[in-house]
Amino acid sequence: MQAWNDKQALYQQLADRLAARLLDGEIAEGQAMPSVRALAGHYLLNPLTVSRALQALDEQGLLENRRGLGLYVRPGALQRLRQAERDHFLQHEWPVLRARLRRLGLGAEQLQWENP
């Protein structure tokens, strides 16, 4: 079945997964979000949980409600989301990572940016 972790509330985990799909361009700007029902069936989640996840994305300014049509990805959402994720990375994840790299004596030349 779907794997959810025990670190965060389910709606938050779904919001994160949907945000990742936006960043990957799987759901494009100006496009309709999948319906609550479709998401609930796909992720095997209660529809209320799905609604909360969509609400969380809406509160981040990523979605817009088109009357009678449902939720759409707001133009500029991608930029906004990427900026938020970058800020989060630089503020919270990078300091930890940098400390670890320093401890291991790893510099930029060892990290091979270009070759995956």
Add this chain to the structure above:
Amino acid sequence: MSHTITDQPLLRAQGLTVQYGSKRAVDNLSFDIPKGRVVGLLGHNGAGKTSLLKAIVGLIAGQGSLSVLGLDPRAQRVELLQSLAYIPDVAILPRWARVSELVDLMSGLHPRFSAERARTLLRRTSVGLDDKVKNLSKGMVVQVHLALVAAIDARLLILDEPTLGLDVLSRKSFYEMLIDEWCDGERTVIISTHQVEEIEALLSDVMMLNEGQLVLYISLQDLEQRFVALGHDAATADAIAAAHPLLRYRVQGGQAALFDGKPPADVLAMGQRLRPSLVDLFVALTRRPEISRTQGV
């Protein structure tokens, strides 16, 4: 506030008791279930789950009051069954029949059954209309059962251990069909199960029974607010234990404690907030760790 007929709960129990001889299988339960919910009914064997479900569908009599879809399940059973669908844990379909014959049979039996809808739902499964029940796997039989039941224009669906004995894939298809075809925000489903972990994400509410009594009935959203699970390491174990958690248990990479309500800030600061799981909560509230977190998965 105005209370029209639609504001009434789908189901209301007040002081409901079901007694077999001197044993109280269901002991003085009072609760409301509104429309549009997915309620998980959890309990050990003998906790009273099946008795409660049987009382709801009018198969056994109870004391106290019970109203289902505004009806008395004993006195108005025929009327009730037009808007209620029930798959008991011992559900069987006639082995000699073809699936298409079952669809015809249901059309004749149930005034709100749509044969067209049943055929549409069956197309989602790997079962063919010409297949005979006796040639179907257990998982397929359960799928047929759900398709037949979901084709009834009912408002309340009762499932007693619906996926018992099914493999993972069949259970997944079953739940997909349930979410897609049943959960429309209006209809309610009550599911009793042992497989707590795999239905947790599907539920809107959980109801826990222990020895006939209701030990917890809460929405999953409220549950996350009320109960606090805290992951911590061995060094803080004593201090955490001193704060009287409901339960202490092991998690990947360490230990955890479950609190009813927020522990003091200094205790909270010793660990990392985790999502409280239904299994742990169930163990904590019933003190009988029989439900395995990996059972059947």
